[in-house]
Amino acid sequence: xxxxxxxxxxxxxxxxxxxxxxxxxxxxxxxxxxxxxxxxxxxxxxxxxxxxxxxxxxxxxxxxxxxxxxxxxxxxxxxxxxxxxxxxxxxxxxxxxxxxxxxxxxxxxxxxxxxxxxxxxxxxxxxxxxxxxxxxxxxxxxxxxxxxxxxxxxxxxxxxxxxxxxxx
Amino acid sequence: xxxxxxxxxxxxxxxxxxxxxxxxxxxxxxxxxxxxxxxxxxxxxxxxxxxxxxxxxxxxxxxxxxxxxxxxxxxxxxxxxxxxxxxxxxxxxxxxxxxxxxxxxxxxxxxxxxxxxxxxxxxxxxxxxxxxxxxxxxxxxxxxxxxxxxxxxxxxxxxxxxxxxxxxxxxxxxxxxxxxxxxxxxxxxxxxxxxxxxxxxxxxxxxxxxxxxxxxxxxxxxxxxxxxxxxxxxxxxxxxxxxxxxxxxxxxxxxxxxxxxxxxxxxxxxxxxxxxxxxxxxxxxxxxxxxxxxxxxxxxxxxxxxxxxxxxxxxxxxxxxxxxxxxxxxxxxxxxxxxxxxxxxxxxxxxxxxxxxxxxxxxxxxxxxxxxxxxxxxxxxxxxxxxxxxxxxxxxxxxxxxxxxxxxxxxxxxxxxxxxxxxxxxxxxxxxxxxxxxxxxxxxxxxxxxxxxxxxxxxxxxxxxxxxxxxxxxxxxxxxxxxxxxxxxxxxxxxxxxxxxxxxxxxxxxxxxxxxxxxxxxxxxxxxxxxxxxxxxxxxxxxxxxxxxxxxxxxxxxxxxxxxxxxxxxxxxxxxxxxxxxxxxxxxxxxxxxxxxxxxxxxxxxxxxxxxxxxxxxxxxxxxxxxxxxxxxxxxxxxxxxxxxxxxxxxxxxxxxxxxxxxxxxxxxxxxxxxxxxxxxxxxxxxxxxxxxxxxxxxxxxxxxxxxxxxxxxxxxxxxxxxxxxxxxxxxxxxxxxxxxxxxxxxxxxxxxxxxxxxxxxxxxxxxxxxxxxxxxxx
Numbered sequence: 001x002x003x004x005x006x007x008x009x010x011x012x013x014x015x016x017x018x019x020x021x022x023x024x025x026x027x028x029x030x031x032x033x034x035x036x037x038x039x040x041x042x043x044x045x046x047x048x049x050x051x052x053x054x055x056x057x058x059x060x061x062x063x064x065x066x067x068x069x070x071x072x073x074x075x076x077x078x079x080x081x082x083x084x085x086x087x088x089x090x091x092x093x094x095x096x097x098x099x100x101x102x103x104x105x106x107x108x109x110x111x112x113x114x115x116x117x118x119x120x121x122x123x124x125x126x127x128x129x130x131x132x133x134x135x136x137x138x139x140x141x142x143x144x145x146x147x148x149x150x151x152x153x154x155x156x157x158x159x160x161x162x163x164x165x166x167x168x
Numbered sequence: 169x170x171x172x173x174x175x176x177x178x179x180x181x182x183x184x185x186x187x188x189x190x191x192x193x194x195x196x197x198x199x200x201x202x203x204x205x206x207x208x209x210x211x212x213x214x215x216x217x218x219x220x221x222x223x224x225x226x227x228x229x230x231x232x233x234x235x236x237x238x239x240x241x242x243x244x245x246x247x248x249x250x251x252x253x254x255x256x257x258x259x260x261x262x263x264x265x266x267x268x269x270x271x272x273x274x275x276x277x278x279x280x281x282x283x284x285x286x287x288x289x290x291x292x293x294x295x296x297x298x299x300x301x302x303x304x305x306x307x308x309x310x311x312x313x314x315x316x317x318x319x320x321x322x323x324x325x326x327x328x329x330x331x332x333x334x335x336x337x338x339x340x341x342x343x344x345x346x347x348x349x350x351x352x353x354x355x356x357x358x359x360x361x362x363x364x365x366x367x368x369x370x371x372x373x374x375x376x377x378x379x380x381x382x383x384x385x386x387x388x389x390x391x392x393x394x395x396x397x398x399x400x401x402x403x404x405x406x407x408x409x410x411x412x413x414x415x416x417x418x419x420x421x422x423x424x425x426x427x428x429x430x431x432x433x434x435x436x437x438x439x440x441x442x443x444x445x446x447x448x449x450x451x452x453x454x455x456x457x458x459x460x461x462x463x464x465x466x467x468x469x470x471x472x473x474x475x476x477x478x479x480x481x482x483x484x485x486x487x488x489x490x491x492x493x494x495x496x497x498x499x500x501x502x503x504x505x506x507x508x509x510x511x512x513x514x515x516x517x518x519x520x521x522x523x524x525x526x527x528x529x530x531x532x533x534x535x536x537x538x539x540x541x542x543x544x545x546x547x548x549x550x551x552x553x554x555x556x557x558x559x560x561x562x563x564x565x566x567x568x569x570x571x572x573x574x575x576x577x578x579x580x581x582x583x584x585x586x587x588x589x590x591x592x593x594x595x596x597x598x599x600x601x602x603x604x605x606x607x608x609x610x611x612x613x614x615x616x617x618x619x620x621x622x623x624x625x626x627x628x629x630x631x632x633x634x635x636x637x638x639x640x641x642x643x644x645x646x647x648x649x650x651x652x653x654x655x656x657x658x659x660x661x662x663x664x665x666x667x668x669x670x671x672x673x674x675x676x677x678x679x680x681x682x683x684x685x686x687x688x689x690x691x692x693x694x695x696x697x698x699x700x701x702x703x704x705x706x707x708x709x710x711x712x713x714x715x716x717x718x719x720x721x722x723x724x725x726x727x728x729x730x731x732x733x734x735x736x737x738x739x740x741x742x743x744x745x746x747x748x749x750x751x752x753x754x755x756x757x758x759x760x761x762x763x764x765x766x767x768x769x770x771x772x773x774x775x776x777x778x779x780x781x782x783x784x785x786x787x788x789x790x791x792x793x794x795x796x797x798x799x800x801x802x803x804x805x806x807x808x809x810x811x812x813x814x815x816x817x818x819x820x821x822x823x824x825x826x827x828x829x830x831x832x833x834x835x836x837x838x839x840x841x842x843x844x845x846x847x848x849x850x851x852x853x854x855x856x857x858x859x860x861x862x863x864x865x866x867x868x869x870x871x872x873x874x875x876x877x878x879x880x881x882x883x884x885x886x887x888x889x890x891x892x893x894x895x896x897x898x899x900x901x902x903x904x905x906x907x908x909x910x911x912x913x914x915x916x917x918x919x920x921x922x923x924x925x926x927x928x929x930x931x932x933x934x935x936x937x938x939x940x941x942x943x944x945x946x947x
Contacts, residue, residue, distance in 0.1 A: 022288065036201040037194015039415070041365045042448040046861035049365060082194035096192040100184055103826040106834065107659030108191030109365040109415030115192065137869035141861065143365050143416050144659045145830055146837030147869045 006075040010035060011084030019071040026050040026066030028074075029081060037082035037112050041141075043067045048140035051113035053080035053120050063120040063136070082112035085119055094157065095119045102152035106144035114140050114150060122157060130158045178668040178678050179888075182826040186663040186683070196413040199369035202383045204441040207371065208237055210431050211290035211444075213280040213297045214454060215272035218306035218522040218854025219319075222270055222279070226298035230282065233296060235289035240281045240434055242267040248433045250399050254492045255423050255528065255698075257398060257632045261328065261493055262320050262520065266430040272301060273319055273488035274522050275855055276454030281430055283438060287445065306522035306854035310462060310483045319488055319520035328486060328493040332500070332515040336466075336479045340513040343477035347468025349551050353543040355535070356922040359460035359485070359848040361864055362529050364658075366415020367451035370424070372432040373441035378406040380436070384428060387417045388656045388696025389688040391633060395423050396432060409688040414658035418838070419528025420455060421658070422698060423491060427454075452864050453856040456527025457848055460485040461496070465539045467509075473553045475562050477511035478504070482535065486518045490525035494518050498533035501575045503540055506584040506622040506792070507562045512574045522854045528698075530835060531623075531899040541619040541903035542921060545910060549918075555907075556597065556618055559588060563620060577624075579790055583818045583882050584620040588794035590878050591618070591816035595796045608915065613801045614811075615912025617904045624788040625892025626704035634699060636785065638692040639709035641670055641717050642778035645763040647741060647756030649676055651713075653685040654782075655706035656696030660831070660894070665703060665823040666710045669888065673714035674721075675738030676755065692782070700791070700892025703823055708887035709783035717779035724758050724777075727770040789884045791891040793817035795900050799908040803934050806927030808844055808909055810873040818880035820891035828893050829877050835897020836875060841867040842898075843905045847924050 001020045008015055010033060017032055024043075029035040029052065041049035045068040053061035054069075055078040085093040092100065095118040105111040117136050121128050133154045142150065155161040190196055227239045245266050252260040263269075268279045280297055284290035307316035313326040336344070344350055370384040380402070386392045389409035397404035414421070424432070427444060435442040446455065467478040480503065484496050495518035504512055544562075548555035563585040564571055570580040597616065604614040627634045638654040651670055655662055667681035674681075684690055685706075694706070718738055725743045726733040735746040743758060745751045761768050762777040769775065798811040815832050822828050845865035849857045858864035883889025902923075910919040913930070916937035922929065 020288070030200075035194065036198075037196070039198070039366070040200075041367075041415075042861050044448065044860050044862075047365065047866075082192075086193050092189075092192065100188045100192060103182075103185065103830050105185075105188060105191060105659075106661070106830055107365065107414060107416040108187065108196050109198065111191055112194055134869065141365065141866045141868060143363060143418070143838075143866070144834045146833035146867075146872050146875065148833045148872075148875060149830065150869070151874065 004072045006072055008074050008076065009078045011080060021070065021072055023071045024067050025052070025069040025071045025074050028071035029066060029079070035081045035083055038066055039109050039112055040067055041109060046141065047110065048117065049110045049113040051116045053116050061120050061123055063117040082115060085115060093119055095122065098153035098156040099149065102149040102156060104145065104149035104153045110140060110142045114142070118157065128158065130154055130160055133158065178671045179821065179823050181668065181824065183664055183668050183678055183824055185661050186667060187661060191413070198366055198413045198415055199371060199383050199385045200445050202371045204371065204373055207441040207443055208283050208285065209287040209290050210434065210442050211282045211287060211294045212278045212427060213282065213294045213299065215268065215275060215277040215279055215301065217272065217301050217303050218275050220272055220301040220303040222268060222272065222299065223302050224298065224300035225280065227280065230293040230296035233289065233293045235285040236282065236293045238283040238438055239293065239297070240267070240437070241279070242269045244437065245281065245430055245433050248436060249401070250429065250433065252429070253395065253398055255633060256492070262489060263322065264489055266426050266433060274524050276524055278426055278430065281434055283434065283442060308521055308523060308850050308852060308854050310485050310519050313519035313521050319522055326520045327517050328520055329495040329518045331495055331497055332513065334481070334515045337513045340477045340479055340511050343511055344466060344468040344479070347476050348471040349469040349547065350466060351543055351547040351550055352464065352466040353539060353546055354462070354464040355539050355542065357459050357461045357535060357538070358923045360458040360529060360842060360846055361452045361848045361858065362418050362420035362455065362458055363451065363864065363866060364416030364418055364420060367446035367448060368421065368427065368455060369445045370428045370431055371441060371443045372435035374436050374439060378402060380407045380432070382407065382409045382432060384409060384411055384424065385414050386411050386421045386424070387658060387698060388694060389686060390654060390691065390693045391695050392424055393688040394693060399429060407688070410686060411656065412686045417658040417697060418530045419458070419532065422528045425456060425491065426489065448861065449859055452848065452858055454524060456491055457487065457524050458526055458529030460526065461535050463499070463535055463539045465543050467543055467547065469547060469551060473551050473558045473561050475507060475509045478509060480514045480539070482516045484518045485521050485523065487521055487523040487525035491527040496533060499536045501577060502533050502624060503536035504575070505573050505577045505579050506564055506582060506620060508564055508568065509573070523850055524856065530838060531895040534899040534902065537619070537621045537899050538903045538906065541621070542906050542910065545907045546918060549914065556592065559620055563588065579622065581882065581884065582622045582790045582792045583880060584622055584792040584794060587792050587816045587818050587880055588620050590880055591794040591796055591814060594878055595814055600798060611803070613803055613912040615799050615801065615908040615910065617797045617907030617911060618794065619900055619904045619907060620794045621900045622790045622792045623896050623899055625700035625791050626785055626789045626886070627699045628701070628705060628785050628787060630787045633695045635694055636783050637694045637705040637709045638780065638782040639706065639713040640691065640778065640780045641674070641710070641713045643717065643721070643755065643759045645759050647754060647759050649674060649681045651681065651683045651710060652690040653683060653706055653710065654691035654694035655702045656685050657702070658697055660697060660702055661824070661827045662702055662706065665827055666706060668823050669707055669710045670714040673711050674718050676741045680741060697894065700894035704789055704886055704890045704892050705783055705785050707823060707890045708785055709781050711888040712783060713779045713781035716781060717777065720777065720779060721755065721758055724762060724769060724773070728758070728761065728768065783887060785886045789886055789891050791817065791819050791893060791896055793896055793900055795904040797904045797908045799905070799912055801909060801912040801930060806930035806934070808925065808930065810840070813873050814876045814878065816878040816880065817893065817896060818882050818891065819893040820882060820884040821889035822879060822881060823890065825879065831893045832877065832897045833875050835895060836901040837867050837872050838898045839901020840871060840905060842923060843902050844924055844926070845871065
């Protein structure tokens with residue numbers, strides 16, 4: 001196995017490491033750096049639980065599946081994981097708050113990926129339509145909630161929510 | 169100390185979940201997040217064939233790989249004597265071992281266990297193991313099992329359990345013969361992979377001579393401790409099981425199985441902490457599966473559509489190494505309690521095959537609602553009566569109760585009829601029928617499914633592992649409240665709902681209550697999440713424990729402040745004395761005295777401020793519901809789109825509507841997956857054919873509609889009046905959707921129900937009907 005020296009920024013902190021070429025970014029973030037909020041659930045790019053935000057060469061952050069990307073490919077990148085989403089004072093990111101307000105999670109295993117995707121699409125003042133966020137959710141599997149709370153969270157984030165507690 | 173005490177500020181509220189702050193910020197602790205010094209990683213070598221004798225197992229190349237510490241086979245693991253048990257703590261009858269003992273009986277059978285520095289190295293080594301098997305023709309289906317070779321040589325039959333008789337008893341047959349209408353329906357239910365997002369996982373560490381610490385993805389740390397202690401024959405007090413966060417379980421993680429037990433035994437032999445994290449390929453093909461069953465039900469009706477008698481015949485494909493080698497008698501037990509059916513007989517069998525064994529899954533007896541409710545719709549069409557009217561004529565109403573069914577189930581407070589009426593107040597059936605008729609004229613096929621059911625929840629005291637629940641509640645010297653519970657959560661939100669109950673009954677702020685429920689070292693035995701019990705039994709235990717504790721606070725306050733206990737109330741963490749507002753004191757003051765100044769307590773009173781209550785509820789608490797679903801089926805693509813879904817359920821006292829609705833929705837999503845998408849097929853060679861989430865179709869965001877909820881709130885006879893709600897959606901969901909599809913496709917004739925009703929199957933149905941019409945026209 002070939003080994004490679006990489007440097008990257010995760011949640012604003014710089015890290016340097018030597019990684020095997022085959023190590024996925026998700027495994028590297030969890031095992032080497034201790035960002036265990038990134039969950040590996042299918043490891044073949046379908047379920048979306050492992051989604052992280054990745055910025056390269058000044059590009060805005062994009063939602064990326066960390067099980068399909070190798071750690072070596074993230075050399076020089078800026079990564080945001082679920083641990084880096086809330087403010088330093090602990091106040092939740094609007095996406096996290098919307099998921100919390102709407103019972104958007106139960107077991108919480110798929111949640112970091114869902115939150116990161118929604119955060120990436122609403123970053124930098126972007127104002128996506130409900131349909132854009134819903135289309136992105138086709139890349140996430142949740143086994144617990146039937147997506148009801150995620151759907152309400154999306155409506156809250158896009159200002160299209162019904163009052164809390166009302167159901168059709 | 170009764171339900172009339174006026175502290176109900178949190179019960180019934182959509183309180184934000186206490187778990188979320190941790191889980192939303194990546195600070196949960198799932199089993200794969202646990203690390204121990206010196207910990208090594210395990211990977212299983214599994215059988216690639218369904219049946220045969222192992223002729224060679226060469227480990228040399230694998231053992232020589234740098235980073236590999238050990239490779240264990242049955243010869244090693246088998247040195248530790250074990251007796252695997254079912255969920256009911258009865259011995260597994262099949263000749264089971266943790267790793268294959270000379271023979272393999274299904275694809276995925278664990279053959280060897282690799283222990284290495286990293287999971288990657290362990291996987292490399294597993295690939296270097298040379299395994300040769302003298303392959304035999306496998307027994308794959310239920311009909312194979314009836315005719316084929318013995319799955320477990322040396323046993324008497326592939327039928328592991330049989331109850332009832334194939335021949336319909338004369339008394340029932342006589343009624344069926346005379347019935348004005350006789351309806352028979354058959355359903356083939358596919359095999360399901362439970363697929364929690366976190367697959368199975370465990371970390372096992374032996375410390376000292378006997379002490380064992382297990383972190384495991386499970387449904388109850390207490391159950392696991394008891395199970396491991398029983399299987400290994402070691403004292404339970406030496407075993408500590410921790411499951412802080414669990415990424416979904418759904419019945420699959422009811423009990424540790426061969427892999428987790430093999431890792432635990434390997435940790436005992438190797439004396440290093442060992443971690444096993446199941447990958448998705450294993451989770452789909454080698455975790456216990458669920459559901460694969462066939463059932464035929466015949467029912468007789470009088471001329472007015474009243475049920476007279478019925479007979480059901482069910483077979484379950486249990487696979488080679490099921491967690492329970494049973495014939496799912498619960499399907500028959502719970503088929504009719506909601507309906508007035510004078511006579512029922514049944515025949516039911518469980519079969520071994522060379523497929524992965526079955527385990528638990530949300531609503532394991534759910535086939536009863538599927539076959540009954542779909543048969544009732546067929547009957548309505550055959551008799552020429554509205555399906556809702558047919559149900560009205562047969563449902564058990566309040567005035568019919570108490571009522572005992574032929575299967576000896578007594579219902580005293582079920583409300584399926586009332587749930588149905590409530591549902592129909594929200595769903596305009598007449599308007600839908602008009603829309604449906606108009607749509608059909610333009611070649612669009614709309615359908616409506618309406619179903620009713622009841623479900624036994626919170627079963628306690630009548631089956632070995634299903635017990636009562638304990639709550640220990642303590643007011644710390646700081647005035648904050650800590651609760652330790654025997655129950656367990658895998659996303660159910662117990663830290664939230666139990667805090668709501670305790671806050672209300674004790675009279676403290678919700679924010680001041682912290683609940684612990686994830687460690688066998690605290691609380692006491694319960695099966696955790698099993699049989700929709702947490703809200704009912706743990707809720708009742710928390711309710712009463714908090715009341716007992718409030719009572720103690722009042723007695724101390726009365727003594728300290730020279731008042732009588734009846735004049736004292738506790739509200740929002742303050743102690744008030746009626747008629748003396750100036751005497752109000754923070755609860756903290758009493759707590760400090762109770763802990764630190766025992767001489768100020770009433771004479772003889774125990775110091776500290778805590779209470780414990782173990783709640784033994786009635787043996788069963790029934791939940792009722794009626795659901796309606798509207799679909800459109802595209803006759804060109806066979807695609808089913810769900811237009812509307814309304815749930816009308818009665819789960820008694822609701823602690824938190826957000827959590828109740830989350831449970832219903834999650835069950836319904838799984839139901840939609842079962843009816844439209846999910847399937848774990850096997851080929852004729854016994855190969856599981858869905859190895860990834862590209863093949864095993866999980867319900868996605870776009871597959872699930874917005875659900876609407878109506879809540880009836882008939883308090884049950886339990887403390888607090890709750891009824892269980894965890895499994896209901898998965899039980900009533902499938903027949904509701906199948907009935908809607910069958911209604912939409914009624915112009916094409918009766919729908920053959922083989923699940924899933926994939927676009928391919930729906931198109932086959934339509935094309936068969938069209939071919940029949942063409943044939944008729946040609947003649």
